[in-house]
Amino acid sequence: MNMIAFSQTDIQSVIELQGVTKIYGTGQAAMHALRGIDLRIDEGEFVAVMGPSGSGKSTCMNILGCLDTPTAGVYEFKGIQVGKLDRNQRTRLRRFYLGFVFQGYNLLNRTSALENVELPLIYRGVPASVRRARALKTLETVGLKGWESHTPGELSGGQQQRVAIARAIVTDPAVLFADEPTGNLDTARSREIMDLLTGLNRDRGITIVMVTHEPDMAVYAKRVVRFLDGLVEKDEQNGRPT
């Protein structure tokens, strides 16, 4: 097993992008999703990534989350050049440092909330008893105590998203990526989810990168990065006191 050694020179920076581009297709049909992104995210930040559809915000987040690979440019995660890692090393990065919350929840069907939350711990090789205890505790954190044995089909959208958040944070990730986490939810449920994320950022120091197109949700973040046509259009700290 090849472990990843992190450089200690720049402890503050978690994510650094330099001239990252992503092109889908080739030739005439080529679609430039990202046209050279420079972005730096420090530890403990809560960043909202905004922008219209097709502006490249989701693509950028997938690259940040090592779910996708950039066409060109440099992506450093805690000083490691992700582009130089192989597939398994990127998986290792996801396994130990990253958490994901998707718009469509992406829970395993016919699988209880508890087992869904346990899954990342299984891949980490956490012993069964510890795994169970941690999963139960995390479900409690997201307010799903008593719903552990329910499958996604038996849960509401908001509850499913909480399970997804529990699954993402049960491993205590360094960075939590959320792609439109409130996209399928009504306002009240959305607020609950945002309060949950804000709490995680504040109390547990988890760096959060959240893609959203709703300004109402972006106000929860400390910093807002706006994308337009594959480029960073605006990058500003939120006036909202924390």
Add this chain to the structure above:
Amino acid sequence: MLWNTVLLALREIKRNVMRSVLTILGIVIGVGAVITMVTIGGGATAQVKEQIASMGSNLLMVTPGKRLGPGQSSNTVLFKVSDGEAILRDVNSIAAVAPVSSKSIQAVFSNQNWSTQVTGSDNEYFRVTNRSIGKGRPFSDSELRNGAAVCIVGETVRKKLFGGQESLGGNIRLEKLSCQVIGILEPKGQNTMGMDQDDIVVIPLRTYQRRISGNQDVAMFQVSVQQGASTDKAQRDIRLLMRERRHLSRSDDDNFNVMDMKEIANMLAGTTQLLTALLSAVAAVSLLVGGIGIMNIMLVSVTERTREIGIRLAIGAFEREVLMQFLIEAVVLSSFGGLIGIVLSLTASLWLAGVLRVPFVFNGGIVVIAFLFSAAVGVIFGYFPALKAARLDPIEALRHE
């Protein structure tokens, strides 16, 4: 780590009951059909071979008419007892000659009746047909000479007419003839053509001629050739003798037929083998159909499973862990289905063998082949779509529609 993967695989199997059951069913049908057909086919072939052996390879049948089967000319000249005596006397290396005339007759005992084959012959008949008398005695010389009203019955006839009662000494009625049972034949079961050889009543030929056929004719002779002697030569010699006795000129065709039972038996064995081959072909098709069934289930679930693979990859599963999980799932389902198929088919074969009265011949080779083939189909179609999905970038697998 491997244990965790096994755990994940088993969880998936348990969760997707329908998919699992359908996969297993496909394999059960494939494996079961092949093993059952080949086992029963093999049993039938073995039975034919066994019967050839028990019949002896030295039996000749001399029948009147041009040839066996339809198309016998109307001017068929029947045999007389003297023809049989001549064969025994004039042809070398003949062990025994039994004159045989028979007819289907309703046999009656008290209020029971049973339609059976009544054969008029002598004690040589038992020798030639390789049968022995289990209870009672054979015909005495005086009974044969005088055409006494006595009979020796097969097990089936005894059971149908007498049931649990004592049969020896009982009188059964055959048309106008009332005859006393003096012997019971040792049971022999079905012959090569599926006829019950125990459904028989044997009476002295003289009795048959006088009381049943009302003439002096003999329908055919069964001849057994001495051990080690050539049946071909005996066949030839009998033919020449009969031509001479019947005064046939060179240009005349034979108006009788000398058949070697071995040839018939071998032909039947060949037919049975052909049948086994046919059944195997049918079985192979069912294996293929079962395989396609498995393939369909696996491929239909690919979309859902591709997303599952995407989720697993996204939350930190290695490609090899996901693949191992799918491999274990496929292997567990396939082996489980295969084992059920083997157990079911062997049970069915045992039962069918009993019903069809063929021996149960266990064919280990086909069990292994059927199992491996189905398992391979299950594993290949369970594993390769997964392999394709696991090689995608996680985000592509997640987006899969």
